[in-house]
Amino acid sequence: MARSSIHIENVDCLQGLKAIDEGTVDLAFADPPFNIGYDYDVYHDLQTDEAYLAWCGDWLSEIKRVLKPDGTFWLAIGDEYAAELKVMMQRQLGLTCRSWVIWYYTFGVNCTRKFSRSHAHLFHMIKDPDSFTFNADPIRVPSARQLVYGDRRANPKGRLPDDTWILRPQDTPDSFASEEDTWYFARVAGTFKERAGFHGCQMPEQLLGRIIRVSSNAGDLVLDPFVGSGTTAAVAKKLGRRFVGFELSAEYAAKAAARINRVRVGAALDGPAQPTLSAPSTREGRRLEGQREKGKRPTRPRPATSQQNLPGL
Numbered sequence: 001m002a003r004s005s006i007h008i009e010n011v012d013c014l015q016g017l018k019a020i021d022e023g024t025v026d027l028a029f030a031d032p033p034f035n036i037g038y039d040y041d042v043y044h045d046l047q048t049d050e051a052y053l054a055w056c057g058d059w060l061s062e063i064k065r066v067l068k069p070d071g072t073f074w075l076a077i078g079d080e081y082a083a084e085l086k087v088m089m090q091r092q093l094g095l096t097c098r099s100w101v102i103w104y105y106t107f108g109v110n111c112t113r114k115f116s117r118s119h120a121h122l123f124h125m126i127k128d129p130d131s132f133t134f135n136a137d138p139i140r141v142p143s144a145r146q147l148v149y150g151d152r153r154a155n156p157k158g159r160l161p162d163d164t165w166i167l168r169p170q171d172t173p174d175s176f177a178s179e180e181d182t183w184y185f186a187r188v189a190g191t192f193k194e195r196a197g198f199h200g201c202q203m204p205e206q207l208l209g210r211i212i213r214v215s216s217n218a219g220d221l222v223l224d225p226f227v228g229s230g231t232t233a234a235v236a237k238k239l240g241r242r243f244v245g246f247e248l249s250a251e252y253a254a255k256a257a258a259r260i261n262r263v264r265v266g267a268a269l270d271g272p273a274q275p276t277l278s279a280p281s282t283r284e285g286r287r288l289e290g291q292r293e294k295g296k297r298p299t300r301p302r303p304a305t306s307q308q309n310l311p312g313l
């Protein structure tokens, strides 16, 4: 199959996947609709459980087929179907789960009668437990030994990212930083410079950067069956990977392609690579008391209120 290095097709992912030769993809990443009633322009995101799971089974089987024997698959999914899809991938498809990563994000939807959701699941799946790409060095992060304790025994290269509770990650660099397996990256909220502006589920480039760096090498073929705003493609291009992806919506596909055209190979990823280091700490923050004294309303992050700001993904 001859393809240009970055290839986005406006087709149903099942059709697109079936056209890919068996065993040719190094890394697949999927951020499917979560079946939570999100308002996409074409796709209807409210199927029966049975229909949704059957559909997931279809495209997951195709992903397994197109992966190389030493290929890797990452699935981003919400709480609603995480358990069923993990069991499906392991028991029915025979994939192995290497890591169950929690992506912890800020700027989620503000809830009043339940805890506001601030996480999504990232399943790191492989075909062959004895042979798969895992590049530790490009994704190392500063360790607490380096950042907090000044410990000479600290590995100067930092440590691998490692699940946990957190209030504000920037306040607890030693107990819940990005070196743990709960990963903190803010969602791409409405006001962020990074936001492409046409898709409410745009993922942060830094999140995809970590996945693509650890699970593929330069020149490898990366697949995303649900292109959306094109984040996976943009990051693959910046990091010198080849890319193939599918998007049901003609509008999203065209806008994602335009986004990719503006991206240059080797360019820096958008967003802070070390959000725990770049965000201001509480110590440096503004005090509510001071503002009240001056008769001002305290400032705080605006809760997301519209569909546009549903938890990514």
Ligand SMILES: C[S@@+](CC[C@H](N)C(=O)[O-])C[C@H]1O[C@@H](n2cnc3c(N)ncnc32)[C@H](O)[C@@H]1O
Pocket (backbone or CB within 6 Å): 011, 012, 013, 014, 031, 032, 033, 034, 040, 041, 042, 043, 199, 201, 202, 203, 204, 225, 226, 227, 228, 229, 230, 231, 232, 246, 247, 248, 249, 252, 312, 313
């Ligand atoms: C959660 S979004 C992906 C967001 C993406 N990760 C990003 O960073 O922008 C899911 C996308 O899948 C698309 N989609 C839904 N069903 C599809 C199908 N059968 N084939 C291809 N794309 C589909 C939707 O239009 C939507 O843009």
